Amino acid sequence: MRIFEWSEAHAVYIPEVDEEHQQIFRLCDDLQRAMIAGAATPEVLSIVDDLVIHAAQHFSHEEREMREAGYSLYAWHRRQHHAARTRIRLLERRVRRGDRDAAIELLEFLSGWLSDHVRLADRMLGAYLRNHQRELSARAGC
């Protein structure tokens, strides 16, 4: 059993981003519980669908923030999202075909990827965005 629990170690201190991360962690936890409970495939698929949608919206949101703020590590960060998008989509297709092992693989993949990505790439982005916002506010105040 993997632990999908958002903690302060995952905080990027951008409220909307933290909320999106929390939602993604919750959906992973829901998926894991459903698998352990032996839930029927349609129920598993409905959680996987939610997860795919939330992850896609969240990646787009962060990428928009990076572009708007002129983030220099945009390409590096986006590549990480892209790799995850591809993997998630592939596994989602397999779950849709009734392959329950793919749901387990999805959980295994996300348990590592999510935590690593949020704690490094997203926290770096959060620090940059907070500084950027402070600079904008300071300039506006002059």
Ligand SMILES: [Fe+2]
């Ligand atoms: Fe990210």
Ligand SMILES: [Fe+2]
């Ligand atoms: Fe993120």
